Amino acid sequence: MTPSELGAIERELTSLVGEANILSPAPETYAIDDRRPSVIVFPATPEEIAAILRLASARRLAVVPVGSGRRLSLGNPPERVDILLSTRRMNRILEYEPADLTASVEAGCQLETFQQAARPHRQWLPFDPPEAERATLGGIVAANDFGPLRQGYGRPRDYIIGMEVVQADGTRIRAGGRVVKNVTGYDLNKLFVGSFGTLGIIVRVNFKLRPYPEAEATAVLLSTTWEPLESIARQILGSELLPAAVLLVTEEACSVLRHGRQKALLVRFLETAPAVAYQMDRVRDLAHSSSGEVGELAEDMSRSLWETIGRLHRYLPTDLLVRMSVLPAQAMEALRAGERLLSEHLAPIYALAQPGTGIVHIGGKLTVEGADGLSRVAQALVHLRTVWAPHSGQVLVEQAPLEIKRNLDVWGDVGSSLPLMRALKSTFDPQRILSPGRFVAGL
Amino acid sequence: MTPWIAELRAIVGDEDVIADPDRLLAYECDGLGIYKHRPSAVVFPESTEEVARIVAVLGQHRVPFLARGAGTGLSGGAVAVDGGVILELARMNRILEIDYENQRAVVEPGVINLMLTRAVADAGYFYAPDPSSQMACTLGGNVAENAGGPHCLKYGMTVHHVLGLEVVLPDGTIVTLGGHGTDAVGYDLLGVFIGSEGTLGIATKITVRLTRHPQKVKTLLADFLTIEDASRAVSGIIAAGILPSALEMMDRATIEAVEASVYAAGLPTDAAAVLIIELDGLEASVEYETERVMDVCRSTGARHIVVARDDAERARIWAGRKGAFGALGRISPDLMVQDAVIPRSKLPEVLPEVYRIAARYGLRMANVFHAGDGNLHPNICFDGRDPEQVQRVKAACREIMELCVRVGGALTGEHGIGLDKIAYMPLVFTEEDLEAMARVRAVFDPNGLCNPGKVLPVRRCRAF
Numbered sequence: 001m002t003p004s005e006l007g008a009i010e011r012e013l014t015s016l017v018g019e020a021n022i023l024s025p026a027p028e029t030y031a032i033d034d035r036r037p038s039v040i041v042f043p044a045t046p047e048e049i050a051a052i053l054r055l056a057s058a059r060r061l062a063v064v065p066v067g068s069g070r071r072l073s074l075g076n077p078p079e080r081v082d083i084l085l086s087t088r089r090m091n092r093i094l095e096y097e098p099a100d101l102t103a104s105v106e107a108g109c110q111l112e113t114f115q116q117a118a119r120p121h122r123q124w125l126p127f128d129p130p131e132a133e134r135a136t137l138g139g140i141v142a143a144n145d146f147g148p149l150r151q152g153y154g155r156p157r158d159y160i161i162g163m164e165v166v167q168a169d170g171t172r173i174r175a176g177g178r179v180v181k182n183v184t185g186y187d188l189n190k191l192f193v194g195s196f197g198t199l200g201i202i203v204r205v206n207f208k209l210r211p212y213p214e215a216e217a218t219a220v221l222l223s224t225t226w227e228p229l230e231s232i233a234r235q236i237l238g239s240e241l242l243p244a245a246v247l248l249v250t251e252e253a254c255s256v257l258r259h260g261r262q263k264a265l266l267v268r269f270l271e272t273a274p275a276v277a278y279q280m281d282r283v284r285d286l287a288h289s290s291s292g293e294v295g296e297l298a299e300d301m302s303r304s305l306w307e308t309i310g311r312l313h314r315y316l317p318t319d320l321l322v323r324m325s326v327l328p329a330q331a332m333e334a335l336r337a338g339e340r341l342l343s344e345h346l347a348p349i350y351a352l353a354q355p356g357t358g359i360v361h362i363g364g365k366l367t368v369e370g371a372d373g374l375s376r377v378a379q380a381l382v383h384l385r386t387v388w389a390p391h392s393g394q395v396l397v398e399q400a401p402l403e404i405k406r407n408l409d410v411w412g413d414v415g416s417s418l419p420l421m422r423a424l425k426s427t428f429d430p431q432r433i434l435s436p437g438r439f440v441a442g443l
Numbered sequence: 444m445t446p447w448i449a450e451l452r453a454i455v456g457d458e459d460v461i462a463d464p465d466r467l468l469a470y471e472c473d474g475l476g477i478y479k480h481r482p483s484a485v486v487f488p489e490s491t492e493e494v495a496r497i498v499a500v501l502g503q504h505r506v507p508f509l510a511r512g513a514g515t516g517l518s519g520g521a522v523a524v525d526g527g528v529i530l531e532l533a534r535m536n537r538i539l540e541i542d543y544e545n546q547r548a549v550v551e552p553g554v555i556n557l558m559l560t561r562a563v564a565d566a567g568y569f570y571a572p573d574p575s576s577q578m579a580c581t582l583g584g585n586v587a588e589n590a591g592g593p594h595c596l597k598y599g600m601t602v603h604h605v606l607g608l609e610v611v612l613p614d615g616t617i618v619t620l621g622g623h624g625t626d627a628v629g630y631d632l633l634g635v636f637i638g639s640e641g642t643l644g645i646a647t648k649i650t651v652r653l654t655r656h657p658q659k660v661k662t663l664l665a666d667f668l669t670i671e672d673a674s675r676a677v678s679g680i681i682a683a684g685i686l687p688s689a690l691e692m693m694d695r696a697t698i699e700a701v702e703a704s705v706y707a708a709g710l711p712t713d714a715a716a717v718l719i720i721e722l723d724g725l726e727a728s729v730e731y732e733t734e735r736v737m738d739v740c741r742s743t744g745a746r747h748i749v750v751a752r753d754d755a756e757r758a759r760i761w762a763g764r765k766g767a768f769g770a771l772g773r774i775s776p777d778l779m780v781q782d783a784v785i786p787r788s789k790l791p792e793v794l795p796e797v798y799r800i801a802a803r804y805g806l807r808m809a810n811v812f813h814a815g816d817g818n819l820h821p822n823i824c825f826d827g828r829d830p831e832q833v834q835r836v837k838a839a840c841r842e843i844m845e846l847c848v849r850v851g852g853a854l855t856g857e858h859g860i861g862l863d864k865i866a867y868m869p870l871v872f873t874e875e876d877l878e879a880m881a882r883v884r885a886v887f888d889p890n891g892l893c894n895p896g897k898v899l900p901v902r903r904c905r906a907f
Binding site: 097098099100101102122123144154157158167171172173174175177178179180181182183184185186187188189190191193194195199210211212214240241242271272274275277278279325326327328329358359392393394396411412413414415416417418420421423424427428439440441443 | 544545546588589591595599600602603612616617618619620622623624625626627628629630631632633634635637638639655657658678681682684685686724725726727728730731732784785786787788813816817818851852853854855856857858859860864868871872873875876877878879880882883884885886887898899
């Protein structure tokens with residue numbers, strides 16, 4: 001973009017949102033991989049977003065929507081980033097009907113803001129994505145971003161009942177509605193959830209809520225070997241117990257939790273008080289039969305442990321973070337395989353596995369550098385994919401240096417439905433102005 | 444005879460293509476009898492490859508087609524409006540894999556919903572979505588409609604229990620949507636496909652999640668002297684932060700019909716409404732929440748509250764509930780099983796208005812529905828042979844739809860749009876919204892051959 005083109009765009013954007021709501025040039029910290037946006041714009045309404053997208057369509061400018069920016073490191077390197085569109089000013093709760101257990105929020109509304117408003121009514125959105133404390137609901141939805149609570153509550157996808165989206169050409173559409181059960185027409189909510197801003201810009205989301213559990217506790221079991229912990233996890237998951245989260249973590253991760261430097265099994269219960277007590281008793285019994293001690297954390301202590309889990313990649317040096325999705329019964333096998341393969345390149349290295357959902361994270365500090373070293377890491381990741389592909393396993397590279405991203409598709413293989421996805425992208429964003437290049441297969 | 448009939452016979456054999464007009468009569472409507480269209484042929488594939496080949500042949504000849512399971516749908520969705528070909532999937536009824544370790548199963552689309560639950564019951568599992576027709580309806584049909592049922596209040600709809608699909612696209616290509624137990628990469632096409640009412644392709648293999656039986660189940664029957672009291676009890680339970688596995692309401696007309704039928708469950712025929720409230724989960728929670736539910740019911744004017752003592756009593760209550768449509772069906776030649784959703788807090792305000800609408804049109808109405816999630820089923824008894832009655836039914840239905848939309852509701856919670864509700868779509872969606880849906884459809888089915896004339900207003904089924 002030439003300085004005069006940039007000047008013209010700045011002027012037009014200024015006329016749309018006002019001078020105070022534009023940042024140009026964008027600070028270095030807003031770069032996505034090696035692309036620094038020309039302008040950051042902070043619209044306040046869906047109308048302003050529509051106007052910005054009409055401008056972007058007319059001039060073929062690439063627009064990347066952003067909430068808190070937690071997930072800007074996730075994605076293939078963008079083809080272009082002209083405008084970074086922040087939802088920061090669109091942060092209101094628009095409707096909240098405690099009696100219906102439903103709510104409607106602007107995309108930039110923070111999860112925490114909403115939880116605080118819902119707390120007096122003993123309701124919540126059961127989401128715990130990484131860095132939940134600063135996540136926006138629009139961002140969580142655009143990334144279908146989840147944490148260990150997926151075990152007991154599913155993913156954000158399962159709580160979205162309606163949406164308003166501004167399409168690439170500036171037209172606004174609504175999907176779903178405001179009721180908790182609805183099959184009126186196609187469920188276009190599903191098209192946009194997890195689409196990472198590549199099909200439209202989510203401006204409003206309607207959710208169904210859950211009652212906030214009466215009591216909470218977490219059991220912490222430690223061991224020097226996986227065997228007893230795996231066995232107890234399997235017994236819990238095969239029993240009548242209803243854990244909200246089950247997580248196995250390596251020594252490195254455990255050390256951050258201040259429970260010593262051992263392998264650990266963390267089991268979180270969110271239930272009525274009698275049911276939490278019952279389940280903690282059961283875990284204690286299971287642990288005693290394999291002669292282990294159980295650390296018990298109640299209420300605030302439990303919550304703060306899981307908040308720490310959500311920030312592990314901030315507390316531990318993390319250049320590379322990989323998320324595997326495998327069949328639940330293979331979670332620990334995947335953890336070991338991933339650790340084995342990446343330990344050559346990462347030190348320290350840490351790993352977490354959800355044995356009930358098959359989600360495994362492996363992260364750490366890269367010990368190699370230079371183009372050659374990093375391309376060997378990329379090869380190791382591709383190898384990991386190849387090994388797990390026959391078991392339907394997926395390997396998503398959540399965070400990596402640009403040199404690694406250039407050597408692979410961070411998302412992995414889409415499979416036979418890629419032509420449909422390409423066709424959807426080209427019909428919803430024919431000019432490729434919405435986050436071009438960042439999504440699967442460079443969509 | 445049309446040339447493509449011979450081509451279909453070459454794929455599945457002579458016996459498995461019906462083209463005789465008399466034999467096609469059985470396929471002219473679905474569970475909603477008022478829309479009758481005879482297909483030009485019915486074909487019975489037995490494998491994914493056969494489905495793909497059939498669809499490819501029909502595509503070459505530009506013949507429209509649709510898949511059909513048990514034909515129990517209630518929106519006119521499995522009807523060949525333009526004399527297309529029906530692919531009857533009843534023979535693709537094998538359970539291919541049960542994997543308890545990963546709590547999933549892989550089935551063909553013709554497997555009957557309840558058969559899956561029965562197959563895994565001894566191991567301690569069930570398949571959660573349980574539409575009232577679960578003894579007959581197929582899982583392929585459930586996927587097409589995103590079927591619900593009483594227990595989806597807690598457990599969610601079909602879309603929450605299907606992990607992956609093998610789909611034959613309208614051009615005969617075979618694709619996988621979702622994972623088969625692991626996360627898929629890219630757009631959530633699985634979520635888009637489920638509930639698309641057979642218009643985006645034909646699911647030929649379904650990977651579902653199996654759910655473990657809860658430790659404890661408790662079923663309560665509470666009866667009320669007014670519908671308003673029963674509605675307030677529903678709101679009170681939800682507001683108390685309790686999530687029952689089912690929260691169903693049956694009104695007096697329904698109770699009377701059930702008690703006069705083979706489904707008689709011992710319901711009080713002098714009550715204005717009964718609530719069936721089921722709580723499940725850990726015994727410690729269920730006992731505790733039962734007390735709280737009983738408190739709410741008492742404080743909102745429940746006359747009696749009965750707790751089922753054993754599985755037999757529980758089964759009897761549910762037989763009454765699930766048999767309600769059958770019982771009502773015997774009152775008159777035809778039954779319109781309506782479906783709409785309202786915000787649940789609006790029940791006390793909307794229900795009386797629904798009755799007033801029926802009264803104004805001189806129609807006999809019975810309500811039996813999923814009160815916990817605000818999913819109404821106003822059932823209208825009528826005689827489909829009388830065109831004037833049919834007109835009154837349609838007019839009353841439109842008013843009910845308008846009422847529900849006015850209070851922030853939706854046109855359908857689980858039965859789908861099909862043919863029946865296309866005309867109401869503009870009540871909830873703008874031109875632009877419908878246009879976006881049409882674009883999705885055109886991506887999957889550019890030639891408009893897959894169950895045409897359903898879901899979206901016809902005039903927007905244009906090529907892109």
